Amino acid sequence: xxxxEFNRVDQLVIAGGGAAITGIDRMLEDQLGVPTLVxxxxxxxxxxxxxxxxxxAQDAPSLMIACGLxxxxxx
Numbered sequence: 001x002x003x004x005e006f007n008r009v010d011q012l013v014i015a016g017g018g019a020a021i022t023g024i025d026r027m028l029e030d031q032l033g034v035p036t037l038v039x040x041x042x043x044x045x046x047x048x049x050x051x052x053x054x055x056x057a058q059d060a061p062s063l064m065i066a067c068g069l070x071x072x073x074x075x
Contacts (some may be wrong), residue, residue, distance in 0.1 A: 010035070013062045016062060038061050040057065041068070
């Protein structure tokens with residue numbers, strides 16, 4: 001975030017390994033007063049039958065860069 005003519009932050013989206021810390025989104029929202037959510041790049045993907053959804057959901061915030069790089073090949 002950098003100061004500019006658009007100074008109001010409407011929402012905070014956190015990603016990476018630190019986003020997996022239990023309750024970090026609620027703590028940030030309480031401290032900053034800004035709605036906060038943990039990014040999930042896999043939210044609308046269909047999962048194969050052998051994928052464990054709970055385990056994948058825990059790792060999802062750490063997969064943001066990998067998902068972005070994988071999607072680049074579809075441009």
